[in-house]
Amino acid sequence: MSAKIALLPGDGIGPEVVAEARAVLETVGQLFGQTFEFTSHLIGGCAIDAHGDPLPAETLEVCRKADAILLGAVGGPKWDDPTAKTRPEVGLLKIRKELGLYANLRPIKPSPSLIDSSPLKRHIIEGTDILFFRELTGGLYFGKSGLEKTETGETAFNTMIYSTHEVERIVRMACQAAMKRRKKVTSVDKANVLEASRLWRRVAERIVKTEFPEIQYDVVLVDAMAMHLISKPAAFDVVVTENMFGDILTDEGSMLPGSLGLLPSASLGEPGPGLYEPIHGSAPDIAGKGVANPLATILAAAMLLRHSLNLEKPAAAIEDAVEAVLKAGHRTKDIAAAGEKSIGTKEMGKLVLERLKA
The missing domain is CATH 3.40.718.10 (Isopropylmalate Dehydrogenase)
Known part of the structure; x- marks a missing residue:
């Protein structure tokens, strides 16, 4: 199959974690014979900076035509002025309303390794x-x-x-x-x-x-x-x-x-595209440091495959790869125990890719 996926990296650590999830989807496409067409667009604070609007018309129009949407995170101290005309979170609320996204799914399944x-x-x-x-x-x-x-x-x-x-x-x-x-x-x-x-x-x-x-x-x-x-x-x-x-x-x-x-x-x-995202925020305190955990966004990509594209086997393959990496003891800073060695965003993403290919 061929599918159009709109990427909305957003603010803070959003671009970092979405980049890793995109790489996982590209690898899954190669392994399972799927073709994904990616386009990246602005939402949230970065959209306010560029266009004065947290959800530009162009972004909304592209999302309407997409098969699925992958979001990073929106918001941060830069846009927290209570007197501001608009805020990053308005973009998120508006896209839910405009696309008729009435059902929020959140899986709660602790990793056996954690x-x-x-x-x-x-x-x-x-x-x-x-x-x-x-x-x-x-x-x-x-x-x-x-x-x-x-x-x-x-x-x-x-x-x-x-x-x-x-x-x-x-x-x-x-x-x-x-x-x-x-x-x-x-x-x-x-x-x-x-x-x-x-x-x-x-x-x-x-x-x-x-x-x-x-x-x-x-x-x-x-x-x-x-x-x-x-x-x-x-x-x-x-x-x-x-x-x-x-x-x-x-x-x-x-x-x-x-x-x-x-x-x-x-x-x-129904019948529009689903929107998938990690539940964490934009974490501006660690943005750009390369230490954010990309696994929630990678697992959001697995949900995208399962619920919007009906691709159960590739979705399960991603989830299995994430669990295998955790079972092997690899940890980003947020999930590492005291004194335990941690790895960065790109290294964690690379390990998931290696496991998928294996």
């Missing part, structure tokens, strides 16, 4: 393999909001709004993924308090029972889920939830493996 890097005890974290589905374009973050002056000061409000259609499509996508895994889905809500969650629960249950009867389905309240994530994370397979709950729970879950430098994510919609 189990002891987790803040949790080995017997708790071992066997953890969770795939989170967070609804990305609805809920409290996108409902009606405002600030009103009152006799006693001010009153602020945000409204959590969900429609049947929004719940159906994210639950259906989560179930489709679960059918390729352990056929288990956990829906997280707050139906004992919130009307929006009661709708979520009714719709989710209907979708599972009528369209995916083979799936083992359960429901957990969000406060209980926050506890279960650190007490029995291995009990879960696919977890689906609304925007704000997903925002909080996936950040909690991201700490289970012990490093943000190892975790990729995907934002998907």
Whole structure:
């Protein structure tokens, strides 16, 4: 197959880690007989500097026509002025909205070679393999909001709004993924308090029972889920939830493996291209030093192959190569133990390439 991949390196360490992921995709293409056409475009702070816009029209247009998008990171102290007309993060929010990317996928699967890097005890974290589905374009973050002056000061409000259609499509996508895994889905809500969650629960249950009867389905309240994530994370397979709950729970879950430098994510919609990125930020303090961990972005490239291009074998080959490199004891600074030797961004990328070719 031939696929167009739009690269959005962004700010900070973004260009460094995206370069390594691109090299991995090029190698995978050679090994598996695929052709990838890459183009690189501006987003975030660098786009503000060049065009005064964190998401230039040219970037958005190219992304619309791409088969998939690989993003590095956006933001940094240079653009943190609270009086600025725009900020790098606006570009990220806008591209999600413009491309209809309503589902955020975040896998939480600690590397067996780094189990002891987790803040949790080995017997708790071992066997953890969770795939989170967070609804990305609805809920409290996108409902009606405002600030009103009152006799006693001010009153602020945000409204959590969900429609049947929004719940159906994210639950259906989560179930489709679960059918390729352990056929288990956990829906997280707050139906004992919130009307929006009661709708979520009714719709989710209907979708599972009528369209995916083979799936083992359960429901957990969000406060209980926050506890279960650190007490029995291995009990879960696919977890689906609304925007704000997903925002909080996936950040909690991201700490289970012990490093943000190892975790990729995907934002998907229909029928447009998916957007893939590491969950870490732009890390401006280490930008340009050649020490950033590229593995999260390389694993994001594997998600790109799997979810946007339906290339399971090349995706699995990348994941196996990353695990082999970690098993061999190679570490970037962020995942190295105290006193342990660490390697740089390019060397880690080179080791993954060598393992793929082997």
